[in-house]
Amino acid sequence: MTHRLRAGMVGGGAGANIGVAHRYAMRLDDRYELVAGVFGRDAIAALAFARDLGLDEQRIYADYEQMAESETRRPDGVEVVVVATPNDSHFAIAKAFLEHGVSVLCEKPLTTDSASAAELVRIAQAHGAVLAVAHVYSAYAMVRQAARMVRDGEIGNVRFIDVEHASGWASTLLESTGHKQASWRTDPAVGGRLSVVADLGTHAHHLARYVTGLEVRAVSAQLDTLVPGRQIFDNATVQLRWSGDVPGRLWASMAAAGHSHGLRLRVFGDRGNVEWSHQDPDQLIVQDLECRTTILSQGVPSLATDSRRLDRVGLGHAEGFIEAFANLYGDVADELLARRERRPSTIRELSFPTGVDGLKGLEFIEAVGVSGGAGGAWVSLGEVGEEAT
Numbered sequence: 001m002t003h004r005l006r007a008g009m010v011g012g013g014a015g016a017n018i019g020v021a022h023r024y025a026m027r028l029d030d031r032y033e034l035v036a037g038v039f040g041r042d043a044i045a046a047l048a049f050a051r052d053l054g055l056d057e058q059r060i061y062a063d064y065e066q067m068a069e070s071e072t073r074r075p076d077g078v079e080v081v082v083v084a085t086p087n088d089s090h091f092a093i094a095k096a097f098l099e100h101g102v103s104v105l106c107e108k109p110l111t112t113d114s115a116s117a118a119e120l121v122r123i124a125q126a127h128g129a130v131l132a133v134a135h136v137y138s139a140y141a142m143v144r145q146a147a148r149m150v151r152d153g154e155i156g157n158v159r160f161i162d163v164e165h166a167s168g169w170a171s172t173l174l175e176s177t178g179h180k181q182a183s184w185r186t187d188p189a190v191g192g193r194l195s196v197v198a199d200l201g202t203h204a205h206h207l208a209r210y211v212t213g214l215e216v217r218a219v220s221a222q223l224d225t226l227v228p229g230r231q232i233f234d235n236a237t238v239q240l241r242w243s244g245d246v247p248g249r250l251w252a253s254m255a256a257a258g259h260s261h262g263l264r265l266r267v268f269g270d271r272g273n274v275e276w277s278h279q280d281p282d283q284l285i286v287q288d289l290e291c292r293t294t295i296l297s298q299g300v301p302s303l304a305t306d307s308r309r310l311d312r313v314g315l316g317h318a319e320g321f322i323e324a325f326a327n328l329y330g331d332v333a334d335e336l337l338a339r340r341e342r343r344p345s346t347i348r349e350l351s352f353p354t355g356v357d358g359l360k361g362l363e364f365i366e367a368v369g370v371s372g373g374a375g376g377a378w379v380s381l382g383e384v385g386e387e388a389t
């Protein structure tokens with residue numbers, strides 16, 4: 001298929017968590033072909049892993065610098081690279097490809113600080129490359145429906161936003177057991193002291209921004225370590241002031257014992273509210289002033305085009321995480337192909353998260369850190385990057 005995009009991957013090797021979801025998502029709509037990569041830091045294990053994926057041996061690399069150099073010299077080099085490594089390496093890897101004009105789909109958080117995130121945004125713009133960030137939850141069909149309804153005023157003027165990503169995945173001292181993902185996420189040098197905000201808080205922050213179209217203007221945060229012996233904050237309770245002076249709250253936790261994934265958004269307007277939960281992702285709960293409750297289901301023909309265009313199997317057939325990832329990949333593919341064929345941009349109002357969204361996530365993390373360190377004092381966020389959206 002000539003339209004397939006030539007993709008590379010850094011990270012996502014044997015035993016890795018999220019890399020496999022990226023590979024499924026690439027294949028689901030058959031718009032990408034994985035042709036090159038660095039599948040881990042252990043070169044021998046990475047080679048064996050890539051062979052199993054069926055990659056050409058010439059295009060299995062020992063490190064991302066070698067990959068960037070070699071791939072950009074090839075006439076059939078990669079057009080987009082997925083960065084699925086731990087957070088502290090995102091910047092260097094993304095930069096190496098963006099500087100060569102290769103687009104990047106980077107895992108979140110985009111980098112470890114706002115200055116480097118802003119630098120990636122600048123580099124991508126200067127080299128005409130797409131920089132996307134894998135805040136995958138905004139690619140669920142019913143999140144797109146919520147966004148369309150809220151942005152079109154169907155619940156009236158937004159009055160309050162309540163969002164939480166309160167997961168229970170690390171409710172015990174998992175890092176002491178050698179658990180791969182817990183080990184780096186609870187290491188302040190890799191995941192940062194604010195790891196729970198970077199890991200889960202940024203998803204909640206992005207979800208609320210995406211659905212409402214509002215921006216966080218100020219935060220007052222309380223940071224806690226709920227699991228004794230842990231080296232990072234594993235729980236953040238944040239009060240928010242959104243644009244338009246809309247109040248809200250955000251709870252990010254990796255120690256909400258008994259919760260599986262724990263992502264939920266509620267937006268209250270002056271005419272009702274919408275609620276979306278990752279637990280039942282193909283539903284959107286809508287309530288009006290009379291407390292009448294309507295449950296909208298994915299695939300219903302009367303839903304907004306933004307939602308309907310993401311259906312694959314139709315009403316009554318559940319779609320989930322892999323499909324949401326594929327929706328994100330689909331939006332990115334539309335734009336990459338438009339650029340390849342020199343057509344106008346395909347980026348819609350409700351499209352994929354960009355580097356600017358990643359940058360805003362970093363600004364949010366930093367503001368939460370400052371506020372938490374100052375006993376919950378209100379800290380304002382700048383309007384950096386908004387002109388570039």
Ligand SMILES: NC(=O)c1ccc[n+]([C@@H]2O[C@H](COP(=O)([O-])OP(=O)(O)OC[C@H]3O[C@@H](n4cnc5c(N)ncnc54)[C@H](O)[C@@H]3O)[C@@H](O)[C@H]2O)c1
Pocket residue numbers: 010011012013014015016017018019038039040041042063064084085086087089107108109134135136180181184199
């Ligand atoms: N979007 C989401 O929903 C979502 C979900 C989970 C994780 N993530 C993000 O994905 C990233 C990876 O998380 P994970 O849980 O998959 O981690 P992981 O530890 O399971 O996997 C990381 C992989 O990267 C490899 N790696 C590390 N440094 C490398 C380097 N320099 N070059 C090549 N490979 C390297 C490791 O060997 C491993 O294969 C993180 O940034 C995380 O925040 C996002």
